[in-house]
Amino acid sequence: MPITTARACANIALVKYWGKRPGPLNLPAAGSLSLTLAALVTTTQVAFDPALAADELVLDGRPGRPGELARTTELLDLVRAEARLAARARVVSRNEFPTASGLASSASGFAALALAAADAAGLALSPRALSILARRGSGSAARSVFGGFVRMHAGLHAGHGDDAFAEPLGSPLTDRVRMVIAIVGGGAPKAHGSRSAMTHTAETSPLYRAWIELVPRDLAAAEAALAAGDLEQLGAIAEANALAMHASAIAARPAVIYWQPATLTALAEVRALRAAGRAAWATIDAGPHVKVLTTEADAPAVAGVGDVLISAAGGPAAVVERGRGA
Ligand code: PMV
Numbered sequence: 111m112p113i114t115t116a117r118a119c120a121n122i123a124l125v126k127y128w129g130k131r132p133g134p135l136n137l138p139a140a141g142s143l144s145l146t147l148a149a150l151v152t153t154t155q156v157a158f159d160p161a162l163a164a165d166e167l168v169l170d171g172r173p174g175r176p177g178e179l180a181r182t183t184e185l186l187d188l189v190r191a192e193a194r195l196a197a198r199a200r201v202v203s204r205n206e207f208p209t210a211s212g213l214a215s216s217a218s219g220f221a222a223l224a225l226a227a228a229d230a231a232g233l234a235l236s237p238r239a240l241s242i243l244a245r246r247g248s249g250s251a252a253r254s255v256f257g258g259f260v261r262m263h264a265g266l267h268a269g270h271g272d273d274a275f276a277e278p279l280g281s282p283l284t285d286r287v288r289m290v291i292a293i294v295g296g297g298a299p300k301a302h303g304s305r306s307a308m309t310h311t312a313e314t315s316p317l318y319r320a321w322i323e324l325v326p327r328d329l330a331a332a333e334a335a336l337a338a339g340d341l342e343q344l345g346a347i348a349e350a351n352a353l354a355m356h357a358s359a360i361a362a363r364p365a366v367i368y369w370q371p372a373t374l375t376a377l378a379e380v381r382a383l384r385a386a387g388r389a390a391w392a393t394i395d396a397g398p399h400v401k402v403l404t405t406e407a408d409a410p411a412v413a414g415v416g417d418v419l420i421s422a423a424g425g426p427a428a429v430v431e432r433g434r435g436a
Pocket of ligand 1: 125126128142251305395
């Protein structure tokens with residue numbers, strides 16, 4: 111059987127995905143927009159093997175936990191159904207992330223898994239079909255199929271999910287931007303997984319409806335800023351959008367609070383840097399870390415002396431090796 115190794119970069123959303131539509135297809139309630147990051151890469155090898163009784167997962171050198179294995183099998187089942195394949199698979203995945211950064215990424219993980227599994231199963235999927243497949247593993251993974259700035263479509267029309275895919279957005283900003291990632295809280299595991307937390311926000315937050323109504327406006331403005339090469343405008347939207355997402359989560363009952371005191375300290379530093387004339391806009395995901403959108407020129411000043419990682423825009427998910435098993 112063929113063995114395929116694929117790689118995919120993580121991405122950070124500038125207009126966030128926070129909310130799903132009901133149903134099994136993992137459909138987002140709104141679109142989103144992200145930047146794929148070269149410095150955060152997952153490499154995944156998939157080998158289908160008729161001799162295996164069950165799927166196997168090795169993640170960063172240790173056996174996958176039951177929940178991780180179950181989500182891997184769910185995605186492999188979709189590939190097996192489409193390829194009319196019965197064999198179970200051996201999956202070996204490695205995150206080339208800074209050690210213990212706490213930036214565990216379902217986005218790069220499921221994008222690399224979808225590509226490696228589809229390729230090993232002999233499916234020649236278009237990038238769009240691959241994005242739809244990766245979405246089933248994790249909403250943000252649909253965006254990691256592509257490089258640079260990426261737009262995810264909510265696909266509100268078809269209902270079967272075939273219009274909920276991502277596509278790349280060219281911009282004069284792609285080569286100029288950098289993301290500075292400040293590791294806050296020493297990489298402790300996050301308190302609320304994004305899946306259950308966004309469902310809980312949708313069900314209980316009095317601010318959720320306002321959040322969902324805001325997203326299309328922020329997307330349109332961010333796309334216009336990208337097309338015009340207007341980093342100030344893009345950054346302002348990104349920071350405001352992230353704060354609005356967290357406001358909706360904080361207002362859930364009980365509250366979903368990802369921030370730690372150091373998160374607010376970093377946020378204040380970013381705003382001070384900006385007031386001092388630097389290109390610096392903050393965004394925060396389902397964890398305490400602060401990510402700063404900046405330029406190549408300002409990245410060293412933004413990075414300061416803290417525990418940070420600087421990343422340029424990354425490329426699309428790609429097959430890196432094909433071989434044959436026994
Ligand atoms: O796709 P998930 O389940 O990893 O959710 C991603 C949620 C956020 O990172 C907070 C926002 C985003 O758009 O990436």
